[in-house]
Amino acid sequence: MGKKAIAGVVFSAIALASAALLRPSRSVHAVATTINIKDLPDAGLNLIGPQHSAFPSEFAAFARDRGDADVLEAIRPACVMLKNNSAKAVVAYRFVWELTRADGSVVTRTTDFGNPIALMEGSRLVAAEPVNTTQGHAIPPGSWRVISPISPHMSIGADQRNRIVAFGASGANSDSLQREKLAAQQKDPAVMARMATSEFQGYAGATVSIDAAFFEDGTCVGPDLTGAFATFKAHVDARRDLLQGIVAAQNKGMTSDQIFEYVSSVANSSVMPDPSDRAASYNYFRKIYAQELINVRARQGDEKALAFASSPLQRQWVNLRKE
Numbered sequence: 001m002g003k004k005a006i007a008g009v010v011f012s013a014i015a016l017a018s019a020a021l022l023r024p025s026r027s028v029h030a031v032a033t034t035i036n037i038k039d040l041p042d043a044g045l046n047l048i049g050p051q052h053s054a055f056p057s058e059f060a061a062f063a064r065d066r067g068d069a070d071v072l073e074a075i076r077p078a079c080v081m082l083k084n085n086s087a088k089a090v091v092a093y094r095f096v097w098e099l100t101r102a103d104g105s106v107v108t109r110t111t112d113f114g115n116p117i118a119l120m121e122g123s124r125l126v127a128a129e130p131v132n133t134t135q136g137h138a139i140p141p142g143s144w145r146v147i148s149p150i151s152p153h154m155s156i157g158a159d160q161r162n163r164i165v166a167f168g169a170s171g172a173n174s175d176s177l178q179r180e181k182l183a184a185q186q187k188d189p190a191v192m193a194r195m196a197t198s199e200f201q202g203y204a205g206a207t208v209s210i211d212a213a214f215f216e217d218g219t220c221v222g223p224d225l226t227g228a229f230a231t232f233k234a235h236v237d238a239r240r241d242l243l244q245g246i247v248a249a250q251n252k253g254m255t256s257d258q259i260f261e262y263v264s265s266v267a268n269s270s271v272m273p274d275p276s277d278r279a280a281s282y283n284y285f286r287k288i289y290a291q292e293l294i295n296v297r298a299r300q301g302d303e304k305a306l307a308f309a310s311s312p313l314q315r316q317w318v319n320l321r322k323e
Helices: 055-063 069-078 174-185 189-199 228-251 256-267 278-300 302-314
Strands: 027-030 033-038 045-048 080-084 090-101 106-114 144-148 154-157 203-215 219-221
Touching (some): 033 045, 055 069, 055 080, 055 144, 069 144, 228 256, 228 302, 256 302, 278 302
Parallel strands (some): 033 203
Antiparallel strands (some): 027 033, 045 080, 080 144, 090 106, 090 203, 144 154
16 A cells, blocks of 8 residues: 555544643743643653744754745744654654633644554555655654644644645634635745734643654554544544455455445445544544545446455554553
């Protein structure tokens, strides 16, 4: 399975809201708002914010010679940088932003980023296809990632092929989200600058936390106060169970029409993700993968669609586990 399969479903398409409150740790400042950083240094995952002594030079080095450097500079006040100092690629992660108003109330934003195939059979692909651990939302060892809470939430990598258009969805109003998404896609620095400078207005402080992060070998680190491990595992289980069900149906002699009648019923279900309900998340991800198979069938026919379903099961999948 190569790059086309990875494009099928991305974690960044799913943003799950959470009300969990995380304790702040060390702090920096940005746009007159204190940003408290909670990273995972013991796991080799380090965050820095705009007023950290290393931030200006690291951000400048990151943006240098990029085609979207002007856009990056525009959103810099509303960014933090994540460096993977471990020996393994990070392939999925959940960030939680807590924005504190003057009256003490807190607005929480939670966003998932990742390459889901890397948590399935992706790490077992041949060495010639390291796309799952080097591109998209992956963070290879020794590399930086720029993370921003502005809507739509953004995770920007050093890979020139993964620019400003690769981002996670936010909990923003749909009309507002669409306008901001369009601005991001068009790389309009003026609009992006307005979004960045206004992001923290009205807030007395903010906390950004890495709630959970998955390495390429399936280990999960972080406090996981929002149930990230269960959500990501539901994603993996949903695809594996759907594919295994299709292969089992073939082995029982069911026709392709019968199989795809079932797949279509899953694809057309009205279920939506619920961060507090693993079953709802599982059913939602199963729906997304069923839709992917229906699209493959429409483009390539029954035989190739069924082969597309069985091929991933021929490799050993990653064992997801908390460290």
